[in-house]
Amino acid sequence: MASGTFTPVRKWLLLPTWVTIGFFLLLPILLVVVYSFLTKEFRGGVDWTFSLDAYDQFMFDRGLFGDEAPSIEWTYITIFFRSIVQALIATLFCLIIGFPTAYFIATRPASSRSIWVFLITVPYWVNLLIRTVSMKFLIRDNGPMNQGLMALGLIDTPIHLINTNIAVQLGLFYSYLPFMVLPIYASVERYNFALSEAAADLYASRWTILREVLIPSVKPGIIAGCILVFVPSLGAFLAPDLLGGAKTFMIGSLIEEQFKGTAGNWPFGAACAVILLTLVLMALTLYARAQSKERAQEQRAG
């Protein structure tokens, strides 16, 4: 039909996209990779000589003064591990709350769905920083949450949440929940509910329908939601700083410190970013490969 109309100019139509991606995505990433292999300059900046120091610093511990025999450096691995676990837990929480929410919205009459989606996005009109600070006000020891619970006689002493990992989890969960709800909603909305009915007719229990029919059908939405929550949670530093008290570095704050703090070790900051990027890309590639294998198997079976 109309597919041939633009053929001669088609590649030019994509030009703005390519320029944008190249200039604002590929070029900066390339710059980060290059910087991670340069020599650091005292108090920020880089010296343009090749060096592996940044990666060496990440992996090997040479003592406080840098002259002991190298052993494995656990400091940064610990920081990375903690950030990854934290992001995984946040993703899990978002999924547990987000999936039923998305299902609920998708099963409302078509006319009211847009209102529900609208309601989900309302809190996100307010800046993330402000929402995080507000949460801090709400949950602090003598804040409204604790005072309210005590006034109701439900608790005697305030629940201590501020500056704990639970507060950080709460912050991450609250920050990224819609990123989970919206993609799952999009999938469930397209789901053919006749399939559920058919399964029920064949004596499948509700649990079996959920597990064997619904979840496999909306899996792409679930995966997209998980990635959209996991990746920003990994680099988050607002919630850990404001709600967690910044006592322990997360990946985000570790990198920030290298560029903004007294340390001023740009190549090391860049190296941390590159290692993080590599880990995320590896995880996504493995997932994509497993997906395509699964699809190939399904096709063979079909």
Next chain:
Amino acid sequence: MKRTLITSAAALAVALTAGTASAEGKLSIYHWFEYIPQELLDKFAAEHDVEVSMDTYDSNEALLAALKAGKLGAYDVAVPGDYMVDILNAEGMLDTIAEDELANRGNIADEWLNVPFDDGRKHSIPYQWGSTSFSVNRDAYAGDISTTDILFNPPSELAGKINMLDSQGEVMLMASLHLGIPQCSTDRDQLKALDEMLQGAKGNWASFGSDVAKDVLVSGDASVGMIWNGFSAKARAEGANIEYAYPKQGYIVWMDNVVLLKDAPNRDNAIKFMDFLLEPENIAAVSNFAQYSSGVKGDKEFLDPELAEMPESNPPADVTGAFVMTCDQATQEVYDQIWTRLRK
């Protein structure tokens, strides 16, 4: 909106040209934002028939970067913090003030005459100074607070309720004062002791935060907080029952200074301006505006009464303050390691 902009721009242009037409000379100031009252600049302009212009920066590093990037020769005076005076001088960006050039040199308070970053005040005069220490909630703890043990070896009432400034230089200096070791020590045993002491103290801290330093004390999230004196006074004004401590081991001092820049286009007026700021009445106007202390003798009678009496800006005579020094690269790298290990 657009019309307002054009009108005000036109008004500004008229005002500027009017100024040029009447003034004898010029003075070009490079200053922190919101750190000098406009009336004071107007007063100087009127007294000396000088056209004053001012640009602003928001950090010592920004000042250095701008001067490095070719702004040297465009300004007559700037107002760097203590350690930045040292750096600017090392970079050869400061002009020397001759011994007899400043008529009001005698007004500089004795303790600010020989400072580590400008011994004998050859390039600078004091502008404003303040201190960094910590404040304690008096509802939570009634004992003696004039010791750094409160931060690094706290009594049980305060353990787990301490907020530290998220600022490496200030935490390291406070810790060095606590141990009684020199700043930027290169002695390995001392550095190891510093590392161990901080690792041990960390368990008693609730959080790190600089911009929240006042807030955590007012809200009661923390019972002890490392804090700047002016900030602590504001927390007290907001209702926190806190007391600012001057620990016997020492406290941290910072000072901003007016320096004479090299290649100053209006050097004579710059000297006049420095003399002007050494008049007690004038510098007191800055203190009343900025809520910090000046380093000029006899400014007390011109200060707002609350500011003059404020316990936060009147340290006891028997404790001393220390400036944060700039460490050499080797020591700074060890400091960075200690700092990262602390936040592991």
